[in-house]
Amino acid sequence: MSQVAFRIRNELAMINGDFCGKDIVSLDQFARQDIEYLLPVIQHMKNLAVNHEVSHLLAGHLISLLFFEPSSRTFSSFAAAVKRLGGQTIEIQNPETVSSVSKGESFEDTIRVFEAYSSAIVLRHPVPGSARAAARAAKDIPVVNAGDGNNEHPTQTLLDMYTIYEQFGRLDHLTGLLAGDVFNSRTLHSLMRGLSLFNNNIVYLLSPPQLRLDRSDLAQFVKRGLRIIEIDSEKDIPHDCQFWYWTRIQKERFASLDAYAEIVAKNFTVTPSLLDTYASKNTILMDPLPRVGTIDPAVDDDERAVYLRSQIRNGLYTRMALLALILGKA
Amino acid sequence: MSQVAFRIRNELAMINGDFCGKDIVSLDQFARQDIEYLLPVIQHMKNLAVNHEVSHLLAGHLISLLFFEPSSRTFSSFAAAVKRLGGQTIEIQNPETVSSVSKGESFEDTIRVFEAYSSAIVLRHPVPGSARAAARAAKDIPVVNAGDGNNEHPTQTLLDMYTIYEQFGRLDHLTGLLAGDVFNSRTLHSLMRGLSLFNNNIVYLLSPPQLRLDRSDLAQFVKRGLRIIEIDSEKDIPHDCQFWYWTRIQKERFASLDAYAEIVAKNFTVTPSLLDTYASKNTILMDPLPRVGTIDPAVDDDERAVYLRSQIRNGLYTRMALLALILGKA
Amino acid sequence: MSQVAFRIRNELAMINGDFCGKDIVSLDQFARQDIEYLLPVIQHMKNLAVNHEVSHLLAGHLISLLFFEPSSRTFSSFAAAVKRLGGQTIEIQNPETVSSVSKGESFEDTIRVFEAYSSAIVLRHPVPGSARAAARAAKDIPVVNAGDGNNEHPTQTLLDMYTIYEQFGRLDHLTGLLAGDVFNSRTLHSLMRGLSLFNNNIVYLLSPPQLRLDRSDLAQFVKRGLRIIEIDSEKDIPHDCQFWYWTRIQKERFASLDAYAEIVAKNFTVTPSLLDTYASKNTILMDPLPRVGTIDPAVDDDERAVYLRSQIRNGLYTRMALLALILGKA
Known part of the structure; x- marks a missing residue:
């Protein structure tokens, strides 16, 4: 129906520099x-x-x-x-x-x-x-x-990568913090795959112990060339992160509300003081939204907060x- | 509100070659x-x-x-x-x-x-x-x-008539098969009315005995000039049909699920072998969709299957x- | 995101002749x-x-x-x-x-x-x-x-004011009838505020006694300069009204259906004979719609009935x- 010459595909085609007529599935x-x-x-x-x-x-x-x-x-x-x-x-x-x-x-x-x-x-x-x-x-x-x-x-991951690229002019040699539900978050997993396509990227993973990255996923990302460092406390966040990527604890994934409440009680929330203490002045703060308890609205007016501005656009x-x-x- | 001069209509207006401002109701x-x-x-x-x-x-x-x-x-x-x-x-x-x-x-x-x-x-x-x-x-x-x-x-009937016309260049002198729920199908009844506006058209009706065309409907279509032949078995489908029009058995019309199941068990479904045995190489296969048990997906790639291609467009x-x-x- | 220079507003801005970039909230x-x-x-x-x-x-x-x-x-x-x-x-x-x-x-x-x-x-x-x-x-x-x-x-009130203005070329020196649920109707209250911005306007309020304008609301409108006359019967409608504005009795506001039924039984409905008896030949008949028991459809073809024509447009x-x-x- 189009002038574009679409290919018949049995399986997903790699883009290979030619987007025309391709599905965007993965x-x-x-x-x-x-x-x-x-x-x-x-x-x-x-x-x-x-x-x-x-x-x-x-x-x-x-x-x-x-x-x-x-x-x-x-x-x-x-x-x-x-x-x-x-x-x-x-x-x-x-x-x-x-x-x-x-x-x-x-x-x-x-x-x-x-x-x-x-x-x-x-x-x-x-x-x-x-x-x-x-x-x-x-x-x-x-x-x-x-x-x-x-x-x-x-498309979520591609927009996240563009957001980082726009700020720093590169997708190599980056250090980032991925925080929140590292076990379940599709967004974080996909971003790690994206970052592994580039060179010399390091991600720090900060999560409740129950929500650590699955060991086989970790092995896979490492094999793809991403350097991964798991940390237990915000005190271990390095000061030279280019980006913080925060994700909500997904209530719907918990078997019991008690288990959920226990984690949320630990207050996995970005506050102005957390940002001022552990981020640099160039660190951008990202969130795929909706944020539910992940970022204190008091942070919104901080210039580094891009989640409600450039990230959406x-x-x-x-x-x-x-x-x-x-x-x-x- | 429009430049078009609309008429005040107490009842439905015939088109009479002038569509402008007319309702399309029947x-x-x-x-x-x-x-x-x-x-x-x-x-x-x-x-x-x-x-x-x-x-x-x-x-x-x-x-x-x-x-x-x-x-x-x-x-x-x-x-x-x-x-x-x-x-x-x-x-x-x-x-x-x-x-x-x-x-x-x-x-x-x-x-x-x-x-x-x-x-x-x-x-x-x-x-x-x-x-x-x-x-x-x-x-x-x-x-x-x-x-x-x-x-x-x-508009369903008009698109059906265009689909036949596009293929054969005429709406006269056609032989067609109408199959499925001949008793209830609004689509089939309406197509018969449309075909009766033209000359020398013959339709074969194939349905479970419980779902035959109502006798007064039959009399009316015959009076309008359509030739109707009721058949009981696919073996009686003539080989020179220009089109097959298949309709689903409408579950929602049955008083009991048993009555529905009994009919569906008889497998009123178009299969590749049915098509190869009883259709000609020019017969087009139509269905108003959704097809639910009416046409085996194995038929989809047959060139004669127009229901998912030209009929929709x-x-x-x-x-x-x-x-x-x-x-x-x- | 726009070329328009938007102001940062802590509170609602007055329009002050410059609509550009303003919110329209009240x-x-x-x-x-x-x-x-x-x-x-x-x-x-x-x-x-x-x-x-x-x-x-x-x-x-x-x-x-x-x-x-x-x-x-x-x-x-x-x-x-x-x-x-x-x-x-x-x-x-x-x-x-x-x-x-x-x-x-x-x-x-x-x-x-x-x-x-x-x-x-x-x-x-x-x-x-x-x-x-x-x-x-x-x-x-x-x-x-x-x-x-x-x-x-x-925007409802602004369209109502335009509808009156379009007919009479002015928003001063008008006499109107506001009828129905004068107590609850947001539409009527807002129109009274709009009319009070102009000079020498008089509104007659006709409602069931239970649905009279609240005394403090009344005092406020009067203070704004609107002349208000409450009447109990259609017999008191003056013959020189430029507009009648009718609103439905809002069933959902009543504690009991009986209380609602009692009021509706009194037939607060505009009929052709009511219009012919109490309106002038230039009076326009308005209703914010939906009309539910407020206006007899027999009135629809009367030239003065603007609710289904110019008021909507x-x-x-x-x-x-x-x-x-x-x-x-x-």
Whole structure:
């Protein structure tokens, strides 16, 4: 349906410097050079958006946003990305309105129906592997994973990497702190994979002892070349971190509320005094949001706090860049 | 509110070759010449969409999509049609968000409120006759029926007729097979009415004995000039059918699950071997979707299977054509 | 994010003839000269919309419509306003899809996330004071109150004032009838505040005795310069009213259904004969809708009935004007 020559893919294709027609399902499709190719395109999109430039890059294109579970932030970020580029959306935000599903239609058929109307599909789905299945069903158009359960959410990691890059001009030779639910956080795991594509990066992991990184995950990241140092106390945070990445303790992962309360009582929260004591004046403070007990609002006005400012906006610019690239428009 | 001179209509107007300002509520508004007028406009819309041409035909026009029951496929098809033509939509997908209704507002008032903002209203409603009632309430703008209960869904039939026409270049002298729930299927009944507007068409009806066409319906279609042949077994399907139209057995119509199970056990499903044995190499295989047990996915890659490809897309082109015509833009 | 120089506001800013960058949270921000500035801009927007002119005033701008409670009429009016001006919307219609809220995110964070993507936020929220809180959270872009509980709904009053102005060419020296639930109606209270900004206006209040204006409210309006006359029977309606403004008895406000039924039994309904007996031939009949028992549909075709015609459309034009003004585009 598009002038773009899409390939028939049995399995996920590596980007290999050519985004056009590719699905974006997993961070593992990206090599270092793909991310290096992407970063200036994100920068370009930022310039365009900041200046309220009217873009017609995606004019004549309809992008289906199929959200089988609610995610207002990711939904609006993708919707904004399409519309900022002059494209239009088909929006399914509410799983119950996918009426054909309730009549017993297969997931594959649903995807193929939307494929028939669209230049691309952005999919959010609670079941891990859904994005890959959708990419397989939609042979003629690209599919973008906007989060499939606890599996992957690649655009989150790409925006995080751009946020770091924008600040420091590089993705090598960085020292960062990853804190909070290191065991469960999809966001942290994915960022570690992203950082391991570059050289000489060190991450300090700070978590409650119950929520340490799984040993096999740790071994894997180390094998990929990332240097990992686990610490037990904020007193061990090195002063030269370029970034702190804080994640909420995910209540829904705990078997009992008591176990959750015990951890939260230890107050895994960034406060102004924590920041002033252990961060440098250039350290940026990131959070994938929502923050629930992770960062004291008193920190918001600190210049180093990027979570409610550039980090969110970079999500918009990153999605603009990816959509333009896979549709052969950038 | 529009430059188009809309007529005040007490009852549904026949199209009579002039779509401008007309409601599209029932297939019975269409005469043969109206469909003949419509077909090349659909073809034009197809060319426009396939080439990703940016159309501004509906620029400055807002179309309200009022879906009082979920129907993701029809909803997205209409939304895509408006947007492809450069128009914009007011989207009400969720009946509970029509808050005024829950406060006790009459259906007529709700329609008139949306009329005030819109160039046209597309209505989906579970109650038969709603589209006609809406057309009566909205005196100044056209109303399009996107399905009113088990009553009418005229754009489905028009897209089906275009799909057949596109393949064979005619709507006369056709032989078709209509299979599945011949008793209940609104889609099949409506297609028979459409085919009866043309000459020398024959349809074979294949259904479980409990789901045969009602005798008075049969008499009516025959009176309209359609030749109908009822068959009991796939062995009686003639080999020269131009199209097979398969519909699902509608579970929700059965008093007991046992009665449903008994019929479904007989396996009213199109398989590759059924197709190879009884269809010709030019027979197209249609299904209004969702298919639930009607067509084996192994058939999907067969060139004759149009249900997930041109049939869906033709729905988009048909709705583009109708909207442009009733708004005086084509 | 905008070229517009927004001010940092600790509290609500008066408009003072300069709408650019201002929040629109309360009618109390408006002085007489602000409304006089606004009226011809609304008239301009009306001309633009009536002629289906394609406007690009808001091209490149995304407006977030955050509806934390359903309100189909107000929602579609704002959506239509943005789209008619060539802008685009981020639409959150269903409170449950604001997923981050259900994960425990603060209201302020939610607002700031949408702020990052948007040129303005339109907020509907059940909690009084929400709009003000949102305006405080979103420091860089304007927030428009689309109704915050029983507190304020300023665009409703502005459209009502435009509707009267359009008919009579003035907002001074008017006599009006306000009827129905005078005690509870936010709409009536707000209109009285609006009318009190102008000179020599008289309002007759007609309500069941249980639903009279609160004495302190009455004193306040009188102090502002409005002349108020309470009447008990339609027989006391003066014949020279420029407008009748009718509001429904709000069932949900009554402790018991019996108390409600007792009042409704008294038939507080406008009928053709009531209108013919007590209104003049120039009196316009207004209702904020939905009307539930307030106006007999037999009145709808009377030329003086503006509630389903110009009053609704003026809502669209008023919102177009306000959005254009606060974004520095008109």
